[in-house]
Amino acid sequence: MIVVNNKEKIxxxxxxxxxxxxxxxxxxFPLITVSVNKQLVHKExxxxxxxxxxxxxxxxxxxxxx
Amino acid sequence: MAIxxxxxxxxxxxxxxxxxxxxxxxxYLLNAVMDAxxxxxxxxxxxxxxxxGTCRLCLCEVExxxxxxxxxxxxxxxxxxxxxxxxTDEIKKHRxxxxxxxxxxxxxxxxxxxxxxxxxxxxxxxxxxxxxxxNPKACILCGHCVRACNSFMIQDILGFAGRGIKRHxxxxxxxxxxxxxxxxxxxxxxxxxxxxxxDDMNNPVDPELIRSHGMKVNAEMANLDALxxxxxxxxxxxxxxxxxxxxxxxVHNFKFGKHPDTHKIDSKVMKSKxxxxxxxxxxxxxxxxxxxxxxxxxxLKTGPYKGQKVVVDGPEYETAAGGSNMGGFDLDFIVEYxxxxxxxxxxxxxxxxxxxxxxxxxxxxxxTEEYTGGKILNFGAMKETLECLHEMAxxxxxxxxVGQGVRRLKEKWVKELGADPGFLQDIGMEVKGLEFSEYxxxxxxxxxxxxxxxxxxxxxxxxxxxxxxxxxNQIPSFKDKAEALYYFPLFRIWFGLLGLCKIVWxxxxxADNSKYPPQEAAKIPDHVENYWxxxxxxxxxxxxxxxMLLQAERVFNLQRLMSYYLGYGTRxxxxxxxxxxxxxxxxxxxxxxxxxxxxxKEDMGIDPEARTVEEKLSITRDYRYQQYNKVLDxxxxxxxxxxxxxxxxxxxxxxxxxxxxxxxxxxxxxx
Numbered sequence: 001m002i003v004v005n006n007k008e009k010i011x012x013x014x015x016x017x018x019x020x021x022x023x024x025x026x027x028x029f030p031l032i033t034v035s036v037n038k039q040l041v042h043k044e045x046x047x048x049x050x051x052x053x054x055x056x057x058x059x060x061x062x063x064x065x066x
Numbered sequence: 067m068a069i070x071x072x073x074x075x076x077x078x079x080x081x082x083x084x085x086x087x088x089x090x091x092x093x094y095l096l097n098a099v100m101d102a103x104x105x106x107x108x109x110x111x112x113x114x115x116x117x118x119g120t121c122r123l124c125l126c127e128v129e130x131x132x133x134x135x136x137x138x139x140x141x142x143x144x145x146x147x148x149x150x151x152x153x154t155d156e157i158k159k160h161r162x163x164x165x166x167x168x169x170x171x172x173x174x175x176x177x178x179x180x181x182x183x184x185x186x187x188x189x190x191x192x193x194x195x196x197x198x199x200x201n202p203k204a205c206i207l208c209g210h211c212v213r214a215c216n217s218f219m220i221q222d223i224l225g226f227a228g229r230g231i232k233r234h235x236x237x238x239x240x241x242x243x244x245x246x247x248x249x250x251x252x253x254x255x256x257x258x259x260x261x262x263x264x265d266d267m268n269n270p271v272d273p274e275l276i277r278s279h280g281m282k283v284n285a286e287m288a289n290l291d292a293l294x295x296x297x298x299x300x301x302x303x304x305x306x307x308x309x310x311x312x313x314x315x316x317v318h319n320f321k322f323g324k325h326p327d328t329h330k331i332d333s334k335v336m337k338s339k340x341x342x343x344x345x346x347x348x349x350x351x352x353x354x355x356x357x358x359x360x361x362x363x364x365x366l367k368t369g370p371y372k373g374q375k376v377v378v379d380g381p382e383y384e385t386a387a388g389g390s391n392m393g394g395f396d397l398d399f400i401v402e403y404x405x406x407x408x409x410x411x412x413x414x415x416x417x418x419x420x421x422x423x424x425x426x427x428x429x430x431x432x433x434t435e436e437y438t439g440g441k442i443l444n445f446g447a448m449k450e451t452l453e454c455l456h457e458m459a460x461x462x463x464x465x466x467x468v469g470q471g472v473r474r475l476k477e478k479w480v481k482e483l484g485a486d487p488g489f490l491q492d493i494g495m496e497v498k499g500l501e502f503s504e505y506x507x508x509x510x511x512x513x514x515x516x517x518x519x520x521x522x523x524x525x526x527x528x529x530x531x532x533x534x535x536x537x538x539n540q541i542p543s544f545k546d547k548a549e550a551l552y553y554f555p556l557f558r559i560w561f562g563l564l565g566l567c568k569i570v571w572x573x574x575x576x577a578d579n580s581k582y583p584p585q586e587a588a589k590i591p592d593h594v595e596n597y598w599x600x601x602x603x604x605x606x607x608x609x610x611x612x613x614m615l616l617q618a619e620r621v622f623n624l625q626r627l628m629s630y631y632l633g634y635g636t637r638x639x640x641x642x643x644x645x646x647x648x649x650x651x652x653x654x655x656x657x658x659x660x661x662x663x664x665x666x667k668e669d670m671g672i673d674p675e676a677r678t679v680e681e682k683l684s685i686t687r688d689y690r691y692q693q694y695n696k697v698l699d700x701x702x703x704x705x706x707x708x709x710x711x712x713x714x715x716x717x718x719x720x721x722x723x724x725x726x727x728x729x730x731x732x733x734x735x736x737x
Binding site for chain 1 (some may be wrong): 075076077090091293294295305307308311312530531532533534537538539540542572573575579580584587588590
């Protein structure tokens with residue numbers, strides 16, 4: 001089980017990447033910053049960075065103009 | 067169902083001068099070798115401009131699959147596992163030869179002299195000729211200015227004319243182009259001083275300070291926007307599909323946050339089938355964001371201009387989302403109501419939200435076909451909606467009634483039709499008499515308060531906190547929410563007081579904004595600094611966050627007091643309808659039953675099993691109003707207002723506006 005933004009809990013599986021988490025959450029907004037267990041993950045690593053079980057993932061969305 | 071988001075570019079292992087390096091696919095080779103610590107000479111390259119490859123000084127040797135070739139590093143995107151050599155005998159010879167030619171032509175220009183030194187070129191006489199220009203500020207034809215005009219301003223006012231030795235920089239037909247707005251980008255990027263600014267309009271104290279920060283904005287728009295919100299490409303419409311993905315796009319009078327037909331009105335369709343204009347418009351000529359879009363040759367199907375082809379300014383996000391709110395998932399309809407609202411002088415947001423309310427009332431049987439003059443006004447009744455709009459403008463028929471807006475319709479229908487006042491209050495999306503703008507605020511307490519506390523009614527300019535609160539969950543406590551409800555409106559008000567657009571604050575972000583911790587990153591500190599420097603450059607008065615907040619807070623409190631004086635500035639005026647803070651009907655509850663049941667269990671500690679939907683709706687309603695009132699209490703306290711939402715004398719003293727005229731507003735409310 002991993003926790004996204006200290007709120008949403010999603011099932012973890014072997015080989016799960018940051019990109020998989022974003023897909024699962026439906027996070028399509030382009031202005032985001034991702035950290036896994038407080039470690040910043042760059043956009044180019046989303047598809048390969050594997051998320052460990054019990055990870056705390058923060059997907060920080062910047063407010064837009066509204 | 068999981069949504070497939072766009073995967074980022076991959077990384078590639080390359081070798082630079084025998085040393086391993088990792089680069090992101092698509093990185094230009096010059097950036098890769100510079101990042102690896104190698105200094106490669108270049109004249110035409112500029113970090114903020116599209117690479118051109120014309121000076122040929124940055125040639126490097128690239129080996130792909132055993133084959134070697136020379137490439138201009140500045141515009142060579144890395145896509146393979148290449149081996150790179152930045153300095154070989156052949157490259158050295160080539161660079162020296164080029165540098166001698168440049169030196170022969172422009173011997174006294176400092177950047178040329180520096181390049182010559184770097185390339186070992188010392189003989190200025192070798193290529194001396196009738197072309198030699200002794201001017202130390204000569205134009206060296208690097209093209210920075212031409213590219214800045216294009217990529218910063220989306221203009222092509224500067225360009226090259228002539229071939230070979232006759233090549234020179236010019237405006238079209240050698241004349242001053244009236245389209246030039248004097249943005250000064252060309253001068254800013256000119257490496258020699260060949261382009262000089264001769265006039266600084268409006269007499270700023272420090273034009274250089276304004277220019278240097280303005281160019282940061284330009285460079286971000288040119289280089290980052292296409293990867294971020296695509297404001298240049300599609301304007302604010304970029305978030306139609308984003309809001310749908312996050313369950314935030316208003317559908318059917320804010321009942322729902324997404325719809326299967328959203329793809330028919332999203333920015334991709336607008337871009338491919340509608341938008342024909344993308345340049346800066348009268349909003350501000352010279353804006354490097356140029357987010358305003360327009361549709362040319364749109365043939366109207368209804369109304370007084372039926373059959374005519376017109377230009378339509380928009381549609382923007384709010385107009386498209388107004389469409390989904392009315393159930394009108396058709397861009398022909400959206401562009402048409404956009405045009406007629408603009409032409410008649412009617413606000414698209416208030417029109418759409420009122421119309422959505424009318425449709426729900428129609429479907430609930432509060433008003434009937436007879437009452438609407440024969441119009442069947444279910445959600446999605448686009449033809450009938452346009453009829454209402456035309457009637458509203460002409461001053462006849464049911465459209466006149468729609469034009470009264472949600473608040474008056476509620477009162478009228480209760481009084482004249484005996485409608486249930488509680489139901490109309492729950493679904494009537496207005497606060498202080500103004501209709502809600504087009505975002506679903508149900509799952510964000512901070513946004514609910516941001517909307518309902520807004521001085522002039524629920525418009526999103528004052529506070530847009532949905533992502534920070536609902537998605538990021540970064541302001542979980544009431545105190546955190548109150549802090550965001552304190553600073554966000556003040557930032558926006560201050561930008562507005564300066565007459566500056568808020569969009570360049572947070573619709574584009576610096577590439578390294580993630581260097582700040584989340585609470586700070588949300589404020590985009592580098593962009594706030596830009597605004598401070600614009601202010602300082604113009605007035606000579608330095609400003610920081612405390613000074614900015616104080617200036618804005620004075621105005622904000624004055625506005626609140628004026629609102630109070632006019633009868634709209636107390637707690638009762640800051641209460642939203644149920645629809646804005648949670649599900650208002652059984653249909654709505656059931657549409658997100660799993661979510662609401664989970665919240666009941668986890669947040670309220672109540673087991674939803676064995677309870678009827680009506681009971682669950684009632685429990686959720688009570689809980690959410692309770693939560694809302696708590697956030698209101700916290701926000702009032704942070705702002706220095708009393709529990710009725712009225713600014714306290716103490717606070718007015720603290721911020722220095724306890725002058726008699728202001729105090730009079732406090733003492734004598736009209737209501």
